[in-house]
Amino acid sequence: MEYEVGTVLEGKVTSITKFGAFVALEGGKSGLVHISEIANTYVNDVHDFLQEGQDVKVKLLAIKDGKLDLSIKKALPAPERPAQRSFQPRPAAAPRPAAAPRRPAVQAAxxxxxxxxxxxxxxxxxxxxxxxxxxxxxxxxxxxxxxxxxx
Missing domain, CATH: 1.20.5 (Single alpha-helices involved in coiled-coils or other helix-helix interfaces)
Structure with missing residues (x-):
């Protein structure tokens, strides 16, 4: 099967390492999901997000020397951003008290x-x-x- 960069594929996690997870794709190929491409948050341990045998959707990022670079977080829908708040000016604050007078600096000779x-x-x-x-x-x-x- 011929893969194109940017396509979203279904796969199964075959093994987990400290730097990512290997995912088997249809057609007998497998690729690596680097730890930085697993979730939209910081991933300290891959086991916190994936288990062996789990079915996942992955996006094909690149094909280098026959090796497939995959991403789970880019296959997911974009996370919602919090609604932007409209600008509302603050009420006028009470005037600040005057600062204490400064002492004159010591002059060099x-x-x-x-x-x-x-x-x-x-x-x-x-x-x-x-x-x-x-x-x-x-x-x-x-x-x-x-x-x-x-x-």
């Missing part, structure tokens, strides 16, 4: 009168901290590479 570091000062701080970190990293790496000699 090398700040401009506005309290912000100038861009050049920020850049210098970043470069110096970056160079320190790189030096530490290189020191740690070079200490671990020693001990081997070439022949």
């Amino acid at each position: 090398d700040t401009t009168p506005s309290g912000d570091l100038a861009f050049e000062d920020k850049l210098k701080q970043f470069l110096s901290s970056s160079e320190r970190k790189m030096a530490d990293l290189n020191r740690n790496i070079s200490g671990k590479q020693g001990g081997r000699r070439r022949r």
Whole structure:
């Protein structure tokens, strides 16, 4: 029997594995239903959804090197979505109380009168901290590479 991708077929579960289930189809062929194609929900254990010998409807997803990829969840009718709620504005809420005043931030010694570091000062701080970190990293790496000699 010639199978076409997208057709819905009847089959019987012949064996169950941890990654899916094998289904025997009419015509002597069998295919795999991967665990991700068993149900529309998360499947931790295939045995929770299928038993050996169970009749199932499957949809043929693909034929690769003579192997049939099947899906049970795509053979089922699409699950109903909950009805969309119409937009209803919320009633006006009472005004929120004012937030507590913030304390002024502590200023660094090398700040401009506005309290912000100038861009050049920020850049210098970043470069110096970056160079320190790189030096530490290189020191740690070079200490671990020693001990081997070439022949």
